[in-house]
Amino acid sequence: MRLNLKIWRQENARAKGGMVDYELDDISEDMSFLEMLDVLNEKLNAADEEPIAFDHDCREGICGSCGLMINGQAHGPEVTTTCQLHMRSFKDGETITIEPWRADAFPVLKDLVVDRTAFDRMIQAGGFISVNTGSAPDAHATPVPKENADRAFDTATCIACGACVAACPNASASLFLGAKITHLGELPQGQAERHERVLGMVSQHDHEGFGGCTNIGECASACPKGIPLDVISQLNKDLRTALRHAPS
Amino acid sequence: MTEVTLPAGTRNGSGDAAEYFLEGEPLTDAKAPSGPIEMRWTNRQFDSRLVNPANRRKLSVIIVGTGLAGASAAATMGEAGYAVKAFFYQDSPRRAHSIAAQGGINAAKNYKGDGDSVHRLFYDTVKGGDYRSRESNVHRLAEVSVNIIDQCVAQGVPFAREYGGLLDNRSFGGVQVSRTFYARGQTGQQLLIGAYQALERQVGAGTVATYARHEMLELVVVDGKARGIIARDMVTGEIETHLADVVVLASGGYGNVFYLSTNAMGCNVTASWRAHRKGAYMANPCYTQIHPTCIPVSGEHQSKLTLMSESLRNDGRIWVPKNREDRDKDPRDIAEEDRDYYLERIYPSFGNLVPRDIASRAAKYQCDAEKGVGPGGLGVYLDFADAIERMGRKTVESKYGNLFDMYARITGEDPYATPMRIYPAVHYVMGGLWVDYDLQSTIPGLFVTGEANFSDHGANRLGASALMQGLADGYFVLPNTIRDYLADGPFEKVDEEHPAVVEARESVESRISRFLSVKGTRSVDSYHRELGQIMWDYCGMERTEEGLNKAIGLIRDLRTDFWENVKVLGSAESINQSLEKAGRVADFLELGELMCIDALNRRESCGGHFRAESQTEDGEALRQDDDYAYVAAWEFAGGDHDLGKPVLHKENLVYEFVEMKQRSYK
Numbered sequence: 001m002r003l004n005l006k007i008w009r010q011e012n013a014r015a016k017g018g019m020v021d022y023e024l025d026d027i028s029e030d031m032s033f034l035e036m037l038d039v040l041n042e043k044l045n046a047a048d049e050e051p052i053a054f055d056h057d058c059r060e061g062i063c064g065s066c067g068l069m070i071n072g073q074a075h076g077p078e079v080t081t082t083c084q085l086h087m088r089s090f091k092d093g094e095t096i097t098i099e100p101w102r103a104d105a106f107p108v109l110k111d112l113v114v115d116r117t118a119f120d121r122m123i124q125a126g127g128f129i130s131v132n133t134g135s136a137p138d139a140h141a142t143p144v145p146k147e148n149a150d151r152a153f154d155t156a157t158c159i160a161c162g163a164c165v166a167a168c169p170n171a172s173a174s175l176f177l178g179a180k181i182t183h184l185g186e187l188p189q190g191q192a193e194r195h196e197r198v199l200g201m202v203s204q205h206d207h208e209g210f211g212g213c214t215n216i217g218e219c220a221s222a223c224p225k226g227i228p229l230d231v232i233s234q235l236n237k238d239l240r241t242a243l244r245h246a247p248s
Numbered sequence: 249m250t251e252v253t254l255p256a257g258t259r260n261g262s263g264d265a266a267e268y269f270l271e272g273e274p275l276t277d278a279k280a281p282s283g284p285i286e287m288r289w290t291n292r293q294f295d296s297r298l299v300n301p302a303n304r305r306k307l308s309v310i311i312v313g314t315g316l317a318g319a320s321a322a323a324t325m326g327e328a329g330y331a332v333k334a335f336f337y338q339d340s341p342r343r344a345h346s347i348a349a350q351g352g353i354n355a356a357k358n359y360k361g362d363g364d365s366v367h368r369l370f371y372d373t374v375k376g377g378d379y380r381s382r383e384s385n386v387h388r389l390a391e392v393s394v395n396i397i398d399q400c401v402a403q404g405v406p407f408a409r410e411y412g413g414l415l416d417n418r419s420f421g422g423v424q425v426s427r428t429f430y431a432r433g434q435t436g437q438q439l440l441i442g443a444y445q446a447l448e449r450q451v452g453a454g455t456v457a458t459y460a461r462h463e464m465l466e467l468v469v470v471d472g473k474a475r476g477i478i479a480r481d482m483v484t485g486e487i488e489t490h491l492a493d494v495v496v497l498a499s500g501g502y503g504n505v506f507y508l509s510t511n512a513m514g515c516n517v518t519a520s521w522r523a524h525r526k527g528a529y530m531a532n533p534c535y536t537q538i539h540p541t542c543i544p545v546s547g548e549h550q551s552k553l554t555l556m557s558e559s560l561r562n563d564g565r566i567w568v569p570k571n572r573e574d575r576d577k578d579p580r581d582i583a584e585e586d587r588d589y590y591l592e593r594i595y596p597s598f599g600n601l602v603p604r605d606i607a608s609r610a611a612k613y614q615c616d617a618e619k620g621v622g623p624g625g626l627g628v629y630l631d632f633a634d635a636i637e638r639m640g641r642k643t644v645e646s647k648y649g650n651l652f653d654m655y656a657r658i659t660g661e662d663p664y665a666t667p668m669r670i671y672p673a674v675h676y677v678m679g680g681l682w683v684d685y686d687l688q689s690t691i692p693g694l695f696v697t698g699e700a701n702f703s704d705h706g707a708n709r710l711g712a713s714a715l716m717q718g719l720a721d722g723y724f725v726l727p728n729t730i731r732d733y734l735a736d737g738p739f740e741k742v743d744e745e746h747p748a749v750v751e752a753r754e755s756v757e758s759r760i761s762r763f764l765s766v767k768g769t770r771s772v773d774s775y776h777r778e779l780g781q782i783m784w785d786y787c788g789m790e791r792t793e794e795g796l797n798k799a800i801g802l803i804r805d806l807r808t809d810f811w812e813n814v815k816v817l818g819s820a821e822s823i824n825q826s827l828e829k830a831g832r833v834a835d836f837l838e839l840g841e842l843m844c845i846d847a848l849n850r851r852e853s854c855g856g857h858f859r860a861e862s863q864t865e866d867g868e869a870l871r872q873d874d875d876y877a878y879v880a881a882w883e884f885a886g887g888d889h890d891l892g893k894p895v896l897h898k899e900n901l902v903y904e905f906v907e908m909k910q911r912s913y914k
């Protein structure tokens with residue numbers, strides 16, 4: 001297939017960026033979206049033009065590295081990661097616009113690469129269970145009802161790709177946050193730090209410059225891992241409870 | 249012929265590979281304690297000296313890599329109170345390649361009461377390694393496996409559970425007990441998130457500092473000891489010097505030397521290879537595990553291969569058309585009697601569930617005989633038609649639904665309607681830097697953990713043991729053994745201007761400017777692809793003396809060409825992905841040659857390593873225990889861009905507790 005691409009190019013964090021047009025021919029529909037970019041990069045390299053920088057690693061939809069705005073949608077037209085999007089989702093002759101995630105808390109580093117370390121700092125603020133190595137009780141000491149275990153699992157599958165933030169008009173990271181709060185909150189081991197966790201993480205979230213959630217729901221529809229919107233209700237509930245119990 | 253003076257104690261190589269290497273003194277002491285195998289680890293822990301808590305924060309540790317091995321080690325060392333710095337090339341520790349592991353992690357919990365025990369896991373793992381791993385290490389791994397599960401559950405890792413709330417298990421290729429713990433098809437992800445959270449907790453507490461998007465490009469060795477690394481900040485391009493009392497490499501495996509593999513795109517050998525050039529021995533580099541159930545290559549632009557969980561072989565049936573002419577037919581139109589269910593035919597007792605290497609090789613033979621299906625004839629059918637008829641589509645969906653969806657997304661075909669196509673792919677490497685029982689390399693102060701070391705797997709053909717090793721090393725083994733080394737502290741301070749440090753930094757800088765100044769005509773990727781093809785053709789599933797000799801020549805030519813013709817655009821002062829790749833490919837070009845030399849020297853078949861010259865009458869892998877029951881540890885003896893003649897040091901493997909047997913799956 002033949003494609004017209006409009007791609008965001010930006011030299012570095014401080015430089016001004018802009019859209020650049022590229023044409024590409026001979027794209028097979030079996031290629032993944034990132035393989036299509038590989039082909040473009042080989043072409044650019046051959047023409048002495050610097051290849052386009054983009055983040056990727058596993059190319060299996062699990063590491064969360066890749067993430068592009070494709071025709072205005074986070075990860076493009078299918079509900080999946082960019083690396084698992086294939087060219088058969090596009091039409092011959094189509095014009096495709098490719099941009100990096102847009103959010104103040106995700107500054108662009110170069111071309112399509114953004115800085116998502118704010119996610120790690122939110123985890124540092126409480127997204128864990130405090131247990132030192134070597135002192136854990138036998139795994140069977142605390143049974144976990146299957147429903148809780150399943151719900152914990154469903155929400156633990158977040159890959160921290162940032163699509164929820166990119167899709168949200170407020171650039172809120174509430175879905176990401178809600179996923180972690182729910183994952184650990186469903187487990188008996190997660191109870192002791194439940195209040196501290198939500199207070200710490202939400203405060204870090206706001207500090208990083210993510211926006212507030214106004215329940216629009218774009219996040220959940222863009223999430224490649226199907227994290228459900230109700231984790232945000234759980235987040236709010238935990239936050240309310242924690243605030244009530246917090247020492248003033 | 250010019251006369252060569254050999255280093256003391258070194259003689260010319262022998263066997264097929266004679267002209268490529270020299271043989272040095274054997275490695276006689278791997279530091280394993282002696283005595284009853286069940287007591288060795290306990291004794292070692294007790295003998296390992298302690299470091300007083302007040303002194304710990306004065307001792308500094310650099311950890312390269314934050315996969316399962318590195319993140320667990322960094323978290324644990326941080327908790328203990330050491331000053332830890334952790335480096336990784338991704339933007340977050342959670343993106344390390346360990347995230348991609350699907351199947352599960354073994355542990356000898358015997359929760360199913362099916363007769364599992366530490367000893368049985370130990371036995372199965374030694375056998376699964378085809379008697380090419382160390383008994384002491386493997387026993388320790390089996391012992392510690394039990395604690396790993398406890399630790400992960402306490403962290404909140406959501407393993408699969410039964411209705412009663414207790415943990416569920418399944419069995420995995422090649423064993424008869426259910427000892428594999430799993431979290432749907434995302435076990436690696438969940439384990440890594442657990443370790444990542446433990447690590448971030450320490451970052452929050454100030455005991456660990458993380459360095460995202462930092463690539464280690466050189467090891468600093470001062471007075472014979474590892475004392476730091478040179479890393480490049482991949483965003484600003486700055487070359488940074490980081491010094492410490494010890495260095496731990498947890499930088500993962502090098503399967504990407506094959507270009508197409510199930511590994512993440514960034515997996516590389518650079519950290520290990522730079523250390524190898526500084527004196528760390530590289531052990532068993534040719535041992536590669538090939539996974540039989542991957543989605544086949546669809547075209548020449550393919551960048552990676554995707555693994556389909558091995559569990560599919562529980563219900564899917566593997567076949568190819570009997571007649572070559574049927575290859576392009578719609579498989580549903582091929583009559584039952586025209587199909588060859590070759591695994592069921594050749595291995596009636598294991599059928600489609602033979603170990604990974606056998607299933608892989610059998611598929612290759614079918615394709616070599618021009619029976620393969622799909623693009624390029626490199627594929628065999630994995631058919632669920634019978635299973636759907638027997639259990640109903642619903643049950644198949646609930647068991648394998650996510651894998652079927654993934655297959656459909658990648659290939660655009662509906663696997664419920666027409667059989668899937670699969671082909672073997674490079675998956676995981678058992679070779680790596682040589683370490684002793686304490687996980688210390690041949691450079692004092694340089695420890696190596698996880699897939700980056702060679703230690704526990706031998707010529708492994710099993711699944712679910714790499715995750716186990718990564719976490720065993722990081723949570724339990726390294727923190728205990730490194731303590732003994734650190735107890736020698738405080739260490740003499742090293743200055744940034746020490747000649748050895750300056751030399752390391754300058755060599756990194758000059759390498760980078762060299763890449764940028766070649767200004768040739770070929771992209772880095774094109775070299776990587778070509779190298780990968782050579783490796784796959786001659787050092788892949790089947791190896792021959794002739795092929796390996798040819799490969800060595802081809803790699804040498806390719807390497808020369810690389811340094812004359814590679815084209816890396818852009819600057820060193822910003823994100824430059826071609827530059828990053830150039831460094832990795834340059835190291836792969838050296839590693840690839842060593843892998844071929846190692847494979848050439850090992851004239852026996854074991855594990856995934858099949859030497860055509862060593863097979864039984866009916867074409868099965870034949871080990872040569874009398875000649876090759878050793879670890880091949882290679883010492884670097886080369887120059888700037890060549891290997892010279894690497895020196896082989898043999899570590900003999902002694903089996904006191906498990907009897908070596910020839911395998912049979914018929």
Ligand SMILES: Cc1cc2nc3c(=O)[nH]c(=O)nc-3n(C[C@H](O)[C@H](O)[C@H](O)COP(=O)(O)OP(=O)(O)OC[C@H]3O[C@@H](n4cnc5c(N)ncnc54)[C@H](O)[C@@H]3O)c2cc1C
Pocket residue numbers: 312313314315316317318335336337338341344345346347348349350351352353435436462463464465498499500501510511512515516518519555675676697698699700711712713714715716718
């Ligand atoms: C698709 C797939 C499925 C698998 N499934 C299973 C399974 O079911 N069960 C099982 O037991 N095993 C499985 N394996 C194998 C297992 O996942 C790996 O062996 C294991 O995760 C390796 O962990 P690691 O911590 O050693 O390395 P990795 O997780 O690869 O981590 C390497 C780390 O090193 C860093 N790094 C590398 N080089 C540098 C450098 N130069 N500078 C700075 N940082 C660097 C990276 O950033 C990363 O943080 C699977 C492998 C694959 C490919």
Ligand code: SF4
Pocket residue numbers: 157158159160161162163164165175176179219222223224225226227
């Ligand atoms: S919640 Fe979904 S969209 Fe948001 S980071 Fe996690 S996986 Fe990505």
Ligand code: FES
Pocket residue numbers: 055056057058059060061062063064065066081082083084
């Ligand atoms: S590259 Fe890992 S999720 Fe896309």
